[in-house]
Amino acid sequence: MNESTHLWLILLLPFAGFLLNGILGSRLPRRLVTVIAVLAPLASFVLVLSAFAASNISAATSCPGCGPVTALALPSVETLPYPWLVVGQIRVDFSLVLDQLSMVMLLVVTGVGFVIHVYSVGYMRDDPGYARYFSFLNLFLFFMTLLVLAGNILLMFVGWEGVGLASYLLIGFWFQRDSAANAGKKAFIVNRIGDFGFLIGIFLILATFGTLSFSKIAVLLAINPAWHASVLTVICLCLLFGAAGKSAQLPLYVWLPDAMEGPTPVSALIHAATMVTAGVYMIARTHLLFDRAPIALATVAIVGAVTALFAATIALAQNDIKRVLAYSTISQLGYMFLACGVAAYSAAIFHLVTHSFFKALLFLAAGSVIHALGGEQDLRKMGGLRTKLPVTFWTMTAAVFAIAGFFPFAGFFSKDAILYAAFLQGTGGKLLWFVGLVTALLTSLYMFRLWYLAFFGESRSPKTHPHESPWSMRGPLVILAILSVCGGWIGIERFSSYLAPAAAAHRPMPTGSPSLEFILSVAAVLVALEGWLIADKYYRRKRERPAQLAAALPTGYKLISNKYYVDEIYGAAIVKPLLAISKYVLGWVVDTAILGGIAWLLAGVASLTGMILQRWQSGNLRSYAAWLAAGAAAVLLFLLLTGSPHAWSISFFHAETIYKVHHITVTHIGQAGH
Amino acid sequence: MSFLQHDVPLSWYLLLSAVLFSLGVIGFLIKRNLITVFMSIELMLNAVNLSFVAFAYQWHEVRGQIFVFFVMMVAAAEAAVGLAIIIAVFRARATLAVDRIDLMKL
Numbered sequence: 001m002n003e004s005t006h007l008w009l010i011l012l013l014p015f016a017g018f019l020l021n022g023i024l025g026s027r028l029p030r031r032l033v034t035v036i037a038v039l040a041p042l043a044s045f046v047l048v049l050s051a052f053a054a055s056n057i058s059a060a061t062s063c064p065g066c067g068p069v070t071a072l073a074l075p076s077v078e079t080l081p082y083p084w085l086v087v088g089q090i091r092v093d094f095s096l097v098l099d100q101l102s103m104v105m106l107l108v109v110t111g112v113g114f115v116i117h118v119y120s121v122g123y124m125r126d127d128p129g130y131a132r133y134f135s136f137l138n139l140f141l142f143f144m145t146l147l148v149l150a151g152n153i154l155l156m157f158v159g160w161e162g163v164g165l166a167s168y169l170l171i172g173f174w175f176q177r178d179s180a181a182n183a184g185k186k187a188f189i190v191n192r193i194g195d196f197g198f199l200i201g202i203f204l205i206l207a208t209f210g211t212l213s214f215s216k217i218a219v220l221l222a223i224n225p226a227w228h229a230s231v232l233t234v235i236c237l238c239l240l241f242g243a244a245g246k247s248a249q250l251p252l253y254v255w256l257p258d259a260m261e262g263p264t265p266v267s268a269l270i271h272a273a274t275m276v277t278a279g280v281y282m283i284a285r286t287h288l289l290f291d292r293a294p295i296a297l298a299t300v301a302i303v304g305a306v307t308a309l310f311a312a313t314i315a316l317a318q319n320d321i322k323r324v325l326a327y328s329t330i331s332q333l334g335y336m337f338l339a340c341g342v343a344a345y346s347a348a349i350f351h352l353v354t355h356s357f358f359k360a361l362l363f364l365a366a367g368s369v370i371h372a373l374g375g376e377q378d379l380r381k382m383g384g385l386r387t388k389l390p391v392t393f394w395t396m397t398a399a400v401f402a403i404a405g406f407f408p409f410a411g412f413f414s415k416d417a418i419l420y421a422a423f424l425q426g427t428g429g430k431l432l433w434f435v436g437l438v439t440a441l442l443t444s445l446y447m448f449r450l451w452y453l454a455f456f457g458e459s460r461s462p463k464t465h466p467h468e469s470p471w472s473m474r475g476p477l478v479i480l481a482i483l484s485v486c487g488g489w490i491g492i493e494r495f496s497s498y499l500a501p502a503a504a505a506h507r508p509m510p511t512g513s514p515s516l517e518f519i520l521s522v523a524a525v526l527v528a529l530e531g532w533l534i535a536d537k538y539y540r541r542k543r544e545r546p547a548q549l550a551a552a553l554p555t556g557y558k559l560i561s562n563k564y565y566v567d568e569i570y571g572a573a574i575v576k577p578l579l580a581i582s583k584y585v586l587g588w589v590v591d592t593a594i595l596g597g598i599a600w601l602l603a604g605v606a607s608l609t610g611m612i613l614q615r616w617q618s619g620n621l622r623s624y625a626a627w628l629a630a631g632a633a634a635v636l637l638f639l640l641l642t643g644s645p646h647a648w649s650i651s652f653f654h655a656e657t658i659y660k661v662h663h664i665t666v667t668h669i670g671q672a673g674h
Numbered sequence: 675m676s677f678l679q680h681d682v683p684l685s686w687y688l689l690l691s692a693v694l695f696s697l698g699v700i701g702f703l704i705k706r707n708l709i710t711v712f713m714s715i716e717l718m719l720n721a722v723n724l725s726f727v728a729f730a731y732q733w734h735e736v737r738g739q740i741f742v743f744f745v746m747m748v749a750a751a752e753a754a755v756g757l758a759i760i761i762a763v764f765r766a767r768a769t770l771a772v773d774r775i776d777l778m779k780l
Contacts, residue, residue, distance in 0.1 A: 619776035621711070625702050 007078045007096040010047050010106065011145050014040045017138035025131025037134035038117050041141055045110040051076075052103055074501070075099035077151060077215075085154075092212055095151030101502035104349060105148040105281055108356045112273045113141050115476040119364050120265040122472035123371060133173060133263065140166035144274055148281065152212040153202055156282070160198065160246065163275045164191045170270060171262040183258035190255040194245015198282075201238030204231065205289075214285065221288050228292050236289050236296030239282065240303065247279030247333045250307045254567055256330055260322040264367030267322060272329045272363050273356035280336040280352055284345045284503050291343065291506045298428070301341020305435040308334030310564070312442035316449070317561040320377050321366045324450050328403065329359055331439060335418050338432060343505035344421030346496035351414035357487045358402035358411055361480035365396035368473055369454055372466035379450065384459035388466050391474045393455050395481035400451045402484040404444040404528045407521075413488030415440065416521045423520055424510040433520075437527055444531025452539035687728035694721035708760050708770040712753075719749050 017040030025033050054072035080094040098106075117137060124133050143166055147159025164187075172184030202212065208231055209217050221227060243249070248256035259271045270276070283290060283300065290297050308331045315327035332355050339348035370377055372389055386393045402409035405416070419440075423433040468474070496504070538545045550557040559565070616627070698718030705711050723742045730738025764770055 621772045621775065622703055625699075629699050629703065 006047065007051075007076070007098055007149055010044045010110070011096075011142055011149065013043045013047075014138040014141035014145065016040065018135045018142060020135075021131045021138065022135035025135055028131065030130060033131045033134060034121050037138060038114070038121065040138050041110055041114040041117050044141065044145065045114045048103070048106045048110050051098060052107060055098075055103065072098075074103065075215075079151070089210060090206065090212075092152055092154050094155065095213070096149040097151035097214065098149060099502040100499050101281075101284060101349065102148045104353060104499065106145065108353055109141070109144050109148060109274050112356050112360050112480075113144075113269060115479055116265050116269040116273075116360060116364070119268075119367070119473050119476040120263075122470045123265050123367055124263060125470075127263075129173065133170075136166055136169045136173070137266070137269070140170065140270060140275070144278075147278055151214060153205060153214065153286070154212045156285070157195075157198065157202060160242075160278060160282075161195065163270070163278060164188065164195070164246070167191075167259070167270050167275055170266040171259045173262055173266065177261070180261040183255075183261040187255040187259050190252050191245050194242045194252050196242075197238045197240075197245070198242025201235050201242060204235045204238060208232075208235065217286075218288050221292065229295065232289055233293040233296045236286075236293040237299060239286060239289070240296060240300055243279030243282050243337075244303060245279075246282075247276050247337070248330045249279070249303050249333060249337055250310060253307065253311065253330050254570060257323050257326040257563070260320070260326050264322065264363055264370060267326070268360045268363030268367070271326065272359040276329060276333060277336065277352045277356065280333065280340060280348055283337075283340045284349055287340070287343070287345050287503060288506060290340070297341055297343060299341070301338050301422075301428075301432055304334045304337025304339070304341055305432045305439075306334070307331070308338060308439040309435050309442070310334075312439045312446065313560055314563050315446040316442060317557065319379050321369065321379050321382070321450060321454065322363070322377055324379070324446060325359070325362050325366060328362075328443065328446065331443060332359065332403070335415065335436065335439070338422060338436060339418040342422050342425045342429060342432065343507055343509065344418065345503040345505060346499040347414065347417040347421050347492060349499060349503060350492055350495045351418055354402070354410035354414040354484075354487050357480055357483040358399040358409075361395060361399040361477065361484050362403065364473070364477055364480065365392050365399060368392040368469045368477065369396075371469055371473070373461050376461060379453040381460050381462075382454045383457040383461070384455070385466060386455040388459075389455075389468050391468060391477060395477040396451065396455070398481040398484045400447045402488075404447050404531065405440055405524055406528055407525055408485075408489065410484050410486070410488035412521070412525070413492060416517075416524055417492040419524055420512065420517050420520050423516075424512050426510075437524065440524055441527045441531045444528040445535050448532050448535030449539050452535060456540055457543070684728055684732050688725055691721045691725035691728070694718075694724065697721075706771050706773060708763065708772055708775070711772060712756055712760065715756075716749060716753070719745055 017036050020036050021028075021033055028036075051072055055074050055076075057071045076098045078096045078098075083091050084094050085092040117134070120133065120137065124130055127133060140163060143159045143162025145159075147156055147163060150156035150159055168184045168188040171187050172181045174180045175184070205217070206212060209220050211217060211220070241252075245252040256271060256276065260267055262271070290300070311327045311330035311334060315324050315331065318324045318327060332351070336348045336351050336355070339345070339351060368389065369382065369385060369392060372385070372392070373382065376382065398409065402411040405412045415436075419433055419436045422429050422436055425432070538549075550561075562568075618624075695718050698714045698716075698721060701714030701717065702711055705714065723745055726738045726742045726745070730736065730742075760770065763775060767775065769775075
């Protein structure tokens with residue numbers, strides 16, 4: 001790594017991939033499309049890795065084989081020499097900032113992104129929209145890296161909207177299916193609602209601070225330690241609303257389960273590992289504001305905890321393998337929000353990282369299962385795949401253990417850090433911790449349910465010979481499985497001390513004790529074990545029990561399996577009234593009655609005038625001539641009655657001409673006289 | 675020359691011109707035959723010509739006479755085109771009655 005870090009290359013390589021594959025992709029051979037598509041994220045990943053390496057050495061050193069290496073001081077800023085927007089006092093630059101927080105995010109985004117690109121090569125092999133798929137995926141990476149690297153909140157918003165666009169395009173990738181097209185629209189619209197909050201937040205920040213740059217906001221906050229709550233609370237609540245839209249939290253989570261209509265690698269990359277974590281990243285990025293707004297912070301924690309529990313209960317009764325994982329994602333994102341809400345930002349980011357490993361793996365493994373069964377997603381029609389898909393089974397097992405929070409898998413460390421941080425936050429924190437613990441139990445339960453239903457028992461699939469996926473799909477599974485096992489070993493202490501310059505909370509944090517932490521983590525593991533045991537009993541040993549339980553509690557079961565009727569409630573409370581207002585008030589009253597009436601009135605006046613005037617247009621030559629003569633006579637009469645003789649002449653000649661003529665005549669006569 | 679200038683005043687010429695013009699207008703309005711209407715137009719043009727010439731002589735101004743030449747030229751061209759149109763109309767409609775030629779009516 002030399003003098004400049006070339007952050008812009010990290011962005012533009014995927015963008016170049018998008019342009020190439022998007023414009024020429026359908027004409028290029030498939031092999032070349034693959035190379036372009038996979039090389040772009042790989043190159044970005046290598047750039048990020050080299051920047052990471054350069055930031056970790058203290059001074060200029062030289063390594064064998066790569067020449068002199070200059071240390072990279074974080075945060076490293078790259079700004080285009082000319083501004084993007086200059087409006088009065090407000091100036092917005094194209095600036096990219098690489099600090100510890102964006103470094104971690106970049107490693108995840110480009111790393112997991114690259115792995116999933118490789119997986120997609122196998123998964124999408126037979127799809128006619130191969131090049132289109134990869135161009136969208138590269139476009140997503142471009143916007144995601146822009147979002148992560150943005151040095152001001154407006155540039156971040158560009159990336160934010162961009163990933164929303166890529167998400168929309170990829171959810172509706174199989175747009176021939178109505179359900180996919182509708183899911184894309186739903187995701188887009190629900191995200192728009194959240195973005196409305198985000199935008200209001202941006203405007204408020206602009207009004208309060210007069211700048212959108214993260215570093216300038218940090219400076220302003222540092223020199224004004226008295227700024228507290230009030231407007232900051234409002235700003236943070238607006239930002240939270242935006243984050244809730246993108247990260248699928250209550251009340252805006254409804255788009256994520258439907259987003260599973262997209263190809264499975266897309267669900268893994270966008271709707272599990274990276275894009276949906278953008279809300280968490282945004283809160284961590286603006287945590288200086290949240291630190292000063294305790295009410296907003298508490299709201300974040302409550303939203304996170306409630307969402308975590310709520311989504312986990314729904315996940316218990318879903319039969320579509322991807323939907324189980326989708327609700328699980330919502331639930332895990334709830335954990336991250338919970339961590340943000342107790343100002344444990346590094347724990348949130350830690351969970352974000354480990355979650356991106358194991359959830360991407362879960363999705364990819366589920367994709368492998370779906371691929372093997374020829375598109376079957378219903379858990380009730382799976383079973384017995386353990387021996388038939390060994391690689392998928394073992395990698396999935398690693399992911400299941402990781403998400404359930406068993407020691408020493410990755411999820412244990414991050415979830416433990418979150419629960420511990422919550423427990424330390426007073427009485428309310430204890431409550432949050434308890435909700436988190438119950439959610440951990442449910443998480444373990446629904447994940448092992450999925451595991452048993454898909455891989456154990458006898459096969460319930462009509463397809464007799466499911467085949468293991470190609471190596472382009474198995475390779476990513478293995479890589480992610482290793483990360484899901486080992487990803488947490490870095491430990492929260494080292495992780496948070498690395499992140500501290502960028503994401504340490506600027507508010508007093510309670511301190512705990514190692515023994516308390518140990519007790520809490522043992523409790524968490526026991527709870528996870530309990531979840532496993534219940535799942536084992538219900539879904540392996542006594543398979544008739546779940547149905548009996550559902551029959552015994554018909555109301556509860558119906559409530560959960562219908563996802564608490566939230567979609568129906570939203571439909572009745574928001575969508576239907578909106579449609580009714582559009583149809584009756586805007587459509588009938590405003591459009592038909594008012595606008596249509598005005599148009600009708602104008603047209604009526606015009607045609608009435610025409611009807612009167614067309615009588616002149618008789619087609620009779622002599623009537624035209626008569627009008628002409630009458631007109632001429634009227635002009636003559638008018639001039640006779642109103643004008644002096646002088647006015648006459650002015651009317652027919654120019655005054656000067658008259659004067660000249662008169663002059664010439666006089667001189668002429670004068671000469672004749674001589 | 676001198677008798678024109680001294681014995682017949684300008685107003686007489688103008689009066690003659692006005693009478694001829696009015697005859698043209700009346701002929702245009704009341705005659706039904708297209709050719710008669712056409713001739714009425716020629717009469718109006720020549721009435722105007724007469725007043726042009728009279729004024730030109732009165733004011734010793736050559737522009738009035740130039741105008742007359744222009745009017746004659748335009749009238750000649752108009753006669754050629756107009757008569758051609760009249761022939762075409764007659765061939766198409768087998769009539770020259772102005773009242774019948776009303777295809778432009780809405």
